[in-house]
Amino acid sequence: MPKLIRNRAVENDLWTVLKEATGPEVLKVVLNKNFIVPIRFWETYKSEIEEYSGQIAIWLDSDEMASDIEAELHNFPLIALNFPVFSDGRSYTNARELRGHLNYQGEIRAIGDVLRDQLFYMSRCGFNTFAIRHDQDPNACIQALSDFSTGYQACTVEAEPLFRRF
Numbered sequence: 001m002p003k004l005i006r007n008r009a010v011e012n013d014l015w016t017v018l019k020e021a022t023g024p025e026v027l028k029v030v031l032n033k034n035f036i037v038p039i040r041f042w043e044t045y046k047s048e049i050e051e052y053s054g055q056i057a058i059w060l061d062s063d064e065m066a067s068d069i070e071a072e073l074h075n076f077p078l079i080a081l082n083f084p085v086f087s088d089g090r091s092y093t094n095a096r097e098l099r100g101h102l103n104y105q106g107e108i109r110a111i112g113d114v115l116r117d118q119l120f121y122m123s124r125c126g127f128n129t130f131a132i133r134h135d136q137d138p139n140a141c142i143q144a145l146s147d148f149s150t151g152y153q154a155c156t157v158e159a160e161p162l163f164r165r166f
Contacts, residue, residue, distance in 0.1 A: 003138055004109070005119070005130040008145055010138040013131060017059060017080065017111055024048035036080050036111075039064055059111060062090040066097040073098075078107035078129070086113045092125045099126030099156040119144040124155035 002013040015034045018026065024045040026035075034055040042049060042058050049056050059080035060066065069079075079098060081091035091110070098104040109129040110122050116136055123145055132141050152162045 002131070005132060005138060005141055006107075007128065008142055010142070015055075015057065015078070017131075027052045036078070036109075039069065060091070060094055062088045062094075064094075066094040066102060070102055073102055073104055074106075076106060078109055079104065080109040080111045080131075081127070083110060083112035083114055083118075086115055086118070088113075092122065095122070095126040096156065116141045116144045120147050124151055124153075124157055126156040 003010050004013045005011075015036050017036045018038065018041065027045075027048055032054045034057070035052075036057045036059050037049075039058050039060055042056070055077055057076050057078040057080065058069065059082055060069075061082045062084055066079075069076075073079075081094050083089075083091055095108050098108055107129050108127050109131060110118070110127045111131045112133075114122075114130055114132045114136075116132070119130055119132075119141055122130065130141065132138060150162060151158065158165075
């Protein structure tokens with residue numbers, strides 16, 4: 001079973017990310033499984049998803065906006081944000097938007113090309129779960145969350161920038 005980091009601990013991942021879903025037939029073949037589906041799949045097959053026996057969450061690619069799901073936001077037990085490559089940071093903005101402006105309180109999961117070096121910054125933007133890349137050491141990744149004792153900027157975990165805290 002794949003592993004992930006949630007709340008500074010390594011856990012089994014009970015969700016399956018559907019990367020390439022061609023149609024709702026997957027919901028009829030695999031029952032009672034928790035799926036994280038692409039937003040386009042969710043928009044296209046809402047009626048089939050409503051009848052599905054497992055839980056369904058969505059994932060947004062880095063070129064999709066959190067504001068596009070604002071009306072349905074609180075129906076999702078988790079929202080995964082994809083990092084297609086290490087250098088694409090647009091999902092940081094979506095995490096900040098979900099936590100700050102849209103007040104999403106559920107799980108925000110980083111998926112895709114998620115590396116140790118990103119975790120501290122991801123956590124400051126609102127991510128609380130990390131599906132790290134297969135070649136990353138989960139215990140070393142947990143340590144990355146404590147690489148810095150504080151940050152200069154305001155963020156989802158610290159409302160004031162450093163210069164205003166003293």
